[in-house]
Amino acid sequence: MCVIRHTEESLLELFSKGLLRGTVHTCIGQEACAVGVISALDKKKDILFSNHRGHGHYLTYSDDVHGLIAEIMGREEGVCGGVGGSQHIHKNNYYSNGIQGAGVPIVAGIALAEKMNNSDAISVAFIGDGTFGEGVIYETFNISALWKLPMLVVVEHNQYAQSTPSYDQHAGVLHERAKVFGYEVSVVDGMDLEEVYLTAKRVIDNVRKEKIPHMLFLNTYRFAPHSKGDDFRSKQEIDRNKKRDPLSLVRDKIGKEIFDNINEDALSRVNDVVAKLMGAKH
Amino acid sequence: MKTYLASLNNAMHEIMDSFENVVVIGEDIRDPYGGAFKVTKGLSKKYPNRVLNTPISESSIVGIGTGLALQGYRPIVEIMFGDFITLAVDQVLNSAAKFGLMYGDNVNVPLIIRTPMGGGRGYGPTHSQSIEKMFFGMPGVKVISPSLAHEPGGLLKDSIINEDQVIIFVEYKNIYNNKLMLEGDGGSLHRYEVVDDKDNKVIYVDNFLECKPDIIIITYGGLSADVLRIMSDLVEEEINVRAIFPSTISEMITPDTLMPLVPVEHGIIVAETGAGNYGWGAEVMASLFEQGFVKDNSKVRRLSSQENIIPASQAMEKEVLLGYEDIMSTIMELMS
Ligand SMILES: Cc1ncc(C[n+]2csc(CCOP(=O)(O)OP(=O)(O)O)c2C)c(N)n1
Ligand SMILES: [Mg+2]
Numbered sequence: 001m002c003v004i005r006h007t008e009e010s011l012l013e014l015f016s017k018g019l020l021r022g023t024v025h026t027c028i029g030q031e032a033c034a035v036g037v038i039s040a041l042d043k044k045k046d047i048l049f050s051n052h053r054g055h056g057h058y059l060t061y062s063d064d065v066h067g068l069i070a071e072i073m074g075r076e077e078g079v080c081g082g083v084g085g086s087q088h089i090h091k092n093n094y095y096s097n098g099i100q101g102a103g104v105p106i107v108a109g110i111a112l113a114e115k116m117n118n119s120d121a122i123s124v125a126f127i128g129d130g131t132f133g134e135g136v137i138y139e140t141f142n143i144s145a146l147w148k149l150p151m152l153v154v155v156e157h158n159q160y161a162q163s164t165p166s167y168d169q170h171a172g173v174l175h176e177r178a179k180v181f182g183y184e185v186s187v188v189d190g191m192d193l194e195e196v197y198l199t200a201k202r203v204i205d206n207v208r209k210e211k212i213p214h215m216l217f218l219n220t221y222r223f224a225p226h227s228k229g230d231d232f233r234s235k236q237e238i239d240r241n242k243k244r245d246p247l248s249l250v251r252d253k254i255g256k257e258i259f260d261n262i263n264e265d266a267l268s269r270v271n272d273v274v275a276k277l278m279g280a281k282h
Numbered sequence: 283m284k285t286y287l288a289s290l291n292n293a294m295h296e297i298m299d300s301f302e303n304v305v306v307i308g309e310d311i312r313d314p315y316g317g318a319f320k321v322t323k324g325l326s327k328k329y330p331n332r333v334l335n336t337p338i339s340e341s342s343i344v345g346i347g348t349g350l351a352l353q354g355y356r357p358i359v360e361i362m363f364g365d366f367i368t369l370a371v372d373q374v375l376n377s378a379a380k381f382g383l384m385y386g387d388n389v390n391v392p393l394i395i396r397t398p399m400g401g402g403r404g405y406g407p408t409h410s411q412s413i414e415k416m417f418f419g420m421p422g423v424k425v426i427s428p429s430l431a432h433e434p435g436g437l438l439k440d441s442i443i444n445e446d447q448v449i450i451f452v453e454y455k456n457i458y459n460n461k462l463m464l465e466g467d468g469g470s471l472h473r474y475e476v477v478d479d480k481d482n483k484v485i486y487v488d489n490f491l492e493c494k495p496d497i498i499i500i501t502y503g504g505l506s507a508d509v510l511r512i513m514s515d516l517v518e519e520e521i522n523v524r525a526i527f528p529s530t531i532s533e534m535i536t537p538d539t540l541m542p543l544v545p546v547e548h549g550i551i552v553a554e555t556g557a558g559n560y561g562w563g564a565e566v567m568a569s570l571f572e573q574g575f576v577k578d579n580s581k582v583r584r585l586s587s588q589e590n591i592i593p594a595s596q597a598m599e600k601e602v603l604l605g606y607e608d609i610m611s612t613i614m615e616l617m618s
Contacts, residue, residue, distance in 0.1 A: 003429075021403065021404035022403065022404030022405050022406060022594055023405055023406075023409070046446075054605035071594075072594075073595075074404070074594060074595025074596055074597065075595070082592075082595030082597075082598055083407070083408065083591075083593040083595065083598060084406060084594055085404065085406035085411075085593075085594025086594070087406055087408065088406050088407050088594070097408060097410035098406065098407075099365075099369075099408050100338050130337070130338050133337025133338035133342075134338055134369075135339065135341060161309075161310075161337070161338055162309070162310045162315070162321075163312075164309070164310055164335050164337075168335060169335065169336070170337065211443060230315060232314050232315060247594060
């Protein structure tokens with residue numbers, strides 16, 4: 001979690017210095033979602049499909065700080081050779097793409113393949129609350145429930161899509177929607193790493209065993225702007241949510257001393273990577 | 283001097299001020315955000331009931347626009363990035379565009395779909411392509427794309443006033459913040475306008491007053507920035523260049539539009555930002571040949587970006603996208 005936080009903070013800093021271009025969607029504030037879910041997966045065989053806000057997912061999956069930052073800097077040594085940038089990343093069983101909702105049917109296809117192969121791998125799609133606007137996800141809820149596909153849809157409900165609050169774009173209760181197709185839905189406090197991990201572990205074991213789709217619905221909040229700039233949320237609202245910073249919640253649990261050690265290691269690791277990349281000529 | 287963006291934003295305001303039946307819908311278009319590229323900034327403050335934020339539902343956005351148009355409204359819908367228009371193509375092709383043609387009576391769908399195409403900003407493969415060619419040759423759909431030598435807002439207003447069909451209005455995101463080259467303020471460049479019988483507003487720009495063109499460049503949209511810069515830079519070299527920027531890019535270029543082509547001393551360049559195969563340039567080239575404007579085929583060049591996706595990294599993006607250097611070196615090659 002600390003590595004993700006420091007990586008993204010340095011990405012924002014590089015951006016503000018004009019050393020990065022394009023978009024940088026950070027998951028600052030949502031780290032417990034990435035770490036809690038992906039730590040409960042079998043990284044050797046399970047397949048992940050992330051979205052535009054995927055740095056945390058990628059780092060938890062790969063621990064590849066250098067490959068990610070280099071990618072976003074547009075370097076050849078980046079994980080996708082600088083072609084993909086922030087939102088279009090692939091390594092081993094990990095994919096991400098910048099089209100909202102498009103990954104959900106693809107994850108169903110992956111799950112179908114794994115099921116036909118008689119493997120016990122599961123596949124996982126990460127989507128935001130705003131992505132409930134895309135019709136293709138409902139087509140996929142239906143098919144995946146009907147065909148009993150071993151897949152997990154992870155929703156990171158951070159209450160906003162770009163500038164638009166969730167309540168201004170969705171009717172009804174979001175976490176109820178997949179249920180009508182027969183999905184089981186687990187609603188979890190996405191700021192609490194322990195709770196996310198324990199629920200994810202249980203759910204993932206079940207999807208693997210029973211070969212049925214499941215939705216993990218994580219309530220969370222992003223502390224930084226949607227991309228690099230514009231943020232029209234009130235400071236009060238952001239500050240109120242920051243009181244439940246997932247990193248502080250972990251620190252409270254494991255103790256300040258242990259946490260600070262981990263945090264300092266993470267910071268110096270990230271600083272080393274950035275320094276090395278800044279020193280290297282293109 | 284006005285920018286491309288300011289012209290569009292002002293026009294959106296003027297359109298909403300003048301026409302009560304205009305409704306604007308899209309993702310994140312309301313204030314204070316005002317749209318991903320700010321074309322709709324200030325609109326929802328003035329007209330809160332006619333400027334609607336939608337969920338992330340491109341197909342519904344276009345379908346709802348179609349329904350509004352059937353009921354007598356004049357919807358202008360925004361697709362946040364041109365790449366996402368693929369999610370709504372069925373609504374365009376099989377419904378909106380066909381309704382005006384297949385019912386055999388007086389059904390019209392006057393629907394304007396605005397969207398920004400093109401790269402140059404490092405957004406990577408799903409946010410940078412120029413895919414307007416999907417809509418070329420689609421019956422019932424007209425594709426309009428302003429250059430820097432047009433008044434983009436004027437074209438938008440004309441679309442509201444004159445058109446009763448589906449318009450894909452292609453803005454180029456690499457030039458939103460560029461200054462327009464309008465009459466009188468083009469420095470050494472001279473601009474004039476011809477409107478053909480299909481309402482295609484074609485802008486001609488010459489880099490000499492009595493231009494006897496050595497080179498003619500036919501292009502549209504975002505490449506106008508590079509071409510205008512090239513033309514200024516070639517004044518010193520005394521190379522006469524005439525640029526031709528059509529606004530309607532989905533129609534065959536008519537003979538009157540092409541008349542200023544003759545005589546051309548050294549060559550004709552047809553350039554587009556999208557990938558070139560089966561593209562706009564191919565159609566323009568075919569017209570040039572069919573209409574007998576090209577006598578010597580060693581003098582024509584078709585330029586486009588590479589047949590590739592648009593990479594995120596600056597260096598690679600520059601390599602894939604057609605730009606200043608490629609066009610300039612083609613001019614020099616034709617001149618030699
Ligand atoms: C098909 C499509 N439409 C629109 C966008 C532009 N866009 C990128 S992120 C975003 C908001 C997504 O909101 P949400 O799903 O809640 O994820 P969050 O950003 O909150 O993590 C939008 C509209 C896109 N990338 N793809
Ligand atoms: Mg969200």
